[in-house]
Amino acid sequence: MTIYTHTLDAVPQTLPVGKVVCVGRNYAAHAKELNNPVPTEPVLFIKPATALVDLEQPVSIPLQFGVCHFEAEMAVLIGERLTSCNEQQAATAIAGVGVALDLTLRELQSALKEKGLPWEKAKAFDGACPISAFVSLQNIEDLQDQQIQLHQNGELQQDGNSADMLTPILPLLVYISQFFTLSPGDIVLTGTPAGVGPLAVGDSLKISLGDIIDVQTKIVERD
Numbered sequence: 001m002t003i004y005t006h007t008l009d010a011v012p013q014t015l016p017v018g019k020v021v022c023v024g025r026n027y028a029a030h031a032k033e034l035n036n037p038v039p040t041e042p043v044l045f046i047k048p049a050t051a052l053v054d055l056e057q058p059v060s061i062p063l064q065f066g067v068c069h070f071e072a073e074m075a076v077l078i079g080e081r082l083t084s085c086n087e088q089q090a091a092t093a094i095a096g097v098g099v100a101l102d103l104t105l106r107e108l109q110s111a112l113k114e115k116g117l118p119w120e121k122a123k124a125f126d127g128a129c130p131i132s133a134f135v136s137l138q139n140i141e142d143l144q145d146q147q148i149q150l151h152q153n154g155e156l157q158q159d160g161n162s163a164d165m166l167t168p169i170l171p172l173l174v175y176i177s178q179f180f181t182l183s184p185g186d187i188v189l190t191g192t193p194a195g196v197g198p199l200a201v202g203d204s205l206k207i208s209l210g211d212i213i214d215v216q217t218k219i220v221e222r223d
């Protein structure tokens with residue numbers, strides 16, 4: 001799979017496929033719907049490159065590990081290396097934005113959380129991060145005013161705005177880069193708004209970001 005930007009007016013840019021750094025509970029309404037406390041600092045976790053698949057292809061989900069939830073999220077593609085960066089460096093390192101599904105094996109995650117164990121199996125499994133193509137920043141007026149929507153079988157399930165992120169994108173990149181160097185081709189998922197729910201084989205999904213990205217896909221069973 002290639003990570004690329006398809007833009008209205010820029011030359012497509014190819015980057016290596018890297019890791020995905022994710023933030024949990026970055027929207028207060030979503031933290032509350034899962035009965036989680038609203039965090040005072042970003043909750044970070046990582047999906048490996050093997051989690052990435054193309055959102056525009058049918059999305060296959062495993063059925064043997066319990067319920068798999070959709071979480072629609074704004075995704076940021078990193079174009080320059082960031083280590084302990086400041087906000088200005090973070091801003092110039094953003095190569096584009098897209099949308100992603102942070103697929104979550106919710107029952108498995110709850111069982112692991114109860115035991116105080118890491119969530120990796122529930123969040124970082126193969127194919128756990130379907131991702132759209134990326135659009136370059138010159139097509140976007142304000143990163144922190146983008147509507148994120150997910151329709152499941154024609155019904156609006158998630159409808160949030162990036163204005164409601166507890167930690168906005170630039171401070172989030174600064175925070176992440178204190179722990180994990182972000183390399184060109186890495187992707188940051190910025191958290192999901194409220195409305196997450198279970199997926200079923202045969203579902204059709206439509207995920208959009210403002211008026212710049214609109215992707216449709218369907219859910220199939222993993223072989």
Ligand code: ZN
Nearest residue numbers: 071102191192
């Ligand atoms: Zn998420």
